[in-house]
Ligand SMILES: Cc1cc2nc3c(=O)[nH]c(=O)nc-3n(C[C@H](O)[C@H](O)[C@H](O)COP(=O)(O)O)c2cc1C
């Protein structure tokens with residue numbers, strides 16, 4: 240793989256570029272890949288470019304306030320952190336670094352079930368940052384992303400732990416009954432370095448086995464299982480052999496642990512055993528949005544898992560309007576993730592009606608760049624872009640952003 244020179248990062252694209260030069264291939268490919276042809280991965284970003292903004296002028300935009308609420312909690316901005324697994328592959332401080340950056344910025348972070356730092360240690364790291372010094376009243380907010388295990392005792396124990404630790408919502412991922420097919424992970428024979436673990440399940444009594452994904456040859460921390468990417472597996476001596484394993488270790492882990500029978504009654508079950516609000520992550524259609532509202536969920540995260548599950552689905556920003564329309568007036572908050580890379584993307588998502596926009600990979604690129612400082616940089620870059628975009632569109636506060644600020648296609652409206 241060619242190593243490109245580093246860029247002084249002044250955009251998320253720069254941070255991504257730099258991550259390409261620093262991360263081991265095993266980690267880089269795991270982070271950047273989408274499923275199959277990666278059509279949806281690409282479309283998530285392209286779809287934002289297809290939308291056009293309609294700015295208003297002469298509105299006194301000298302002061303911009305981006306504070307908003309998420310399920311009743313005030314945060315500094317609708318820019319939030321999506322759950323991404325195994326963050327220590329990017330930087331040894333992993334989820335702790337992300338939590339500190341989120342807490343400092345008074346933003347919402349969703350922690351993945353499959354974090355390489357436990358739920359307790361992650362939120363504790365966030366608490367090292369003072370939570371109560373914001374003049375605006377905004378506070379950090381931590382939500383927990385839940386994969387529903389076949390073993391409901393494991394699932395319930397995890398819920399109890401995150402309730403106790405102080406997470407304020409459960410975000411149930413509903414688009415992963417099986418793992419999407421990410422070809423690079425198969426080629427690289429993806430493994431988690433042996434000194435890391437899925438930290439929420441490492442207790443000795445846990446029946447959850449990680450054997451399939453741990454690299455027991457790696458105690459030191461090289462996260463590169465293979466530094467080549469030629470479709471062949473490379474053994475330690477450098478010899479090559481034809482790929483014999485057709486499935487990534489992550490896919491095998493999902494098959495062994497995650498419940499593919501998951502259905503709406505399980506969402507109702509989770510709601511019945513917790514007082515935490517429930518958000519379903521992975522809704523893409525009006526039909527499912529209605530069912531989610533009928534079950535009584537508090538939030539819907541319109542997501543295609545960053546193009547990593549079913550390739551060929553709609554870009555999330557294109558799916559958002561039908562979801563919003565379906566739950567209009569039902570009291571459900573609707574969020575979006577996938578392809579959000581610029582302040583103008585956030586503005587477009589909010590103009591179409593999303594309450595917040597979550598970032599996945601950009602946070603990993605920041606983490607790879609410089610740990611906590613890198614995540615802070617990623618958050619600041621997009622926050623500053625968003626504030627500028629709001630000002631240039633004539634919006635001083637979040638409620639000023641509305642449907643008339645965005646349109647599909649390049650044809651001007653003829654007459655109002
Ligand atoms: C490396 C990586 C790991 C992810 N891990 C999880 C996870 O553990 N749980 C989950 O619900 N979604 C996971 N996602 C999906 C993200 O939460 C989010 O939907 C997606 O990354 C948003 O797209 P973006 O990366 O274009 O911002 C992961 C995504 C990536 C890129």
Ligand SMILES: CC(C)CC(=O)C(=O)O
Pocket residue numbers: 324353415418489493544547
């Ligand atoms: C360990 C993975 C299955 C986590 C995930 O959701 C992803 O990689 O997209």
